[in-house]
Amino acid sequence: MQQVAERLAELLDLPPSAAAVRHQPARASVDAEVDLEGWTFVVEWKGTGAAAPVAMAAEQVREFAAQRGPQVVPLVAVPFMGRVGREQCEEAGVGWLDLSGNARINAPGIRVLVEGNHNRFKRRGRPSSAFAPKSARIARWLLLHPDRAMYQRDIANATDMDEGFTSRIVSRLEEDELIHRRSDGAISVRDPDLLLDAWLEDYEFSKHRIVKGHAPARSGDALLGQLSSRLSEQGIPYAATGLGAAWKMTQFAGFRIVTIYLSQGPGQTVLERLGIRDEVQGSNVWLVVPNDQGVFHGGADVDGVRCVHPVQVYLDLFAHPERAQEAAEQLRSEYLNWNSNG
16 A cells, blocks of 8 residues: 555655555555545555456445545555456546556646556466456357356356356456356346446457458348348358447447358358458458357347347447447447336
8 A cells, every 4th residue: 555655645746755554444445545745545555456346346446435524535456457347447437557657636726647658567377367258158148148157067058168167267257246146156247337348348349350351232130131141042141240249239320331240261262252351441341250169149139130249239330430429329228228127
C-alpha cells in the first residue's frame, strides 16, 4: 500500500513523504485511507486487474466513500488496469491507478489522466488465458446457459474437450471471480455481463485466418443471401457473423461487408463458385477460417441464413468498420441483456 500512496503523491506532484497511510482492519471494506495535502483517498488494492475483482473493489470503495462524505475520494489500485476494469471504475464513478504508470482520477480539485503505459507485471509461466481460442469454448457455453449450474464433466462433454483441460480453465475462471462454484462442485456464471466484457478484452478477431475478396451485389443483405444460398447448395458448412449477422438479428445499421465463418479454408475453386474475386482493396466479403471450431457452437438459422450465436457476433463486431460498434451495442441490448431486470 505504501507504493500505491507514493504513486498517488507523484501523480499529484507531491513528495512521497506527503502521503500518510492508515491501514484498515481486515474486517473493513477497504484496505486503507491515504491522506494527502487535504485530500483523503479510500483505497482498495487488488492483485489483479481482472474484471470481476475490479468491479467488486469499485463498488466497495464507492460505498465506503459515500458514508464518509464528499471530501473522500474512492480509488481502486492494481498492478495493471485493463480496458474492462477501467470501464468498470468509470461506471461506478471511482478513480483508479495502477503501478504500471496509468491512472484516472476525477474529483473536486483533482483531475488526473495518464494512459498508454504497458503492463510491467506480466507473469512468466502463467496459465494461458481462459479466453484462448479453445479455452473460450467454456465461457461461450456458460453464456449460452447463464441461468444453469453445470458440472465440469457435462461442460467437457458439451464442448468436446478433455476433462482435465476443462478443469484447468474452470479454475482460472474461478480465480478471476467470474464464476460461482457450489458445494457439490457445480458451477454457474457470477455475472454474464462481466464474463462477456472480460472475454472481449482478451479477444482478437485478427487471430483467425481471414480471406478478403469482392463479389458483385446490389446491397450487403443481398450479398449475404446470395453467399448463404451458394454455400448451402454446395454443402459447405458456414455461419455468418459481423455486420451481416447483426443485421439479420436486429435489423439495425445497413452494411456493405459480409463476414462468414467456414469450417475449412476456401480454395480457388470455392471462391469461383461463390463468385468472389481475391481482392483485398475494396473487399466486401470476409471469409474467416476460425482458430477453433467452437465459434460455431450455439449457431442458428436467422431469416434463412445460418449465423453464429449473438455472443460470437458481438465479439467479432469490434473488429469491423462501418457502424459496427453501434450494431454491437444494439445487439447487446436486444440479445445479451442478462442484467436488464436488475
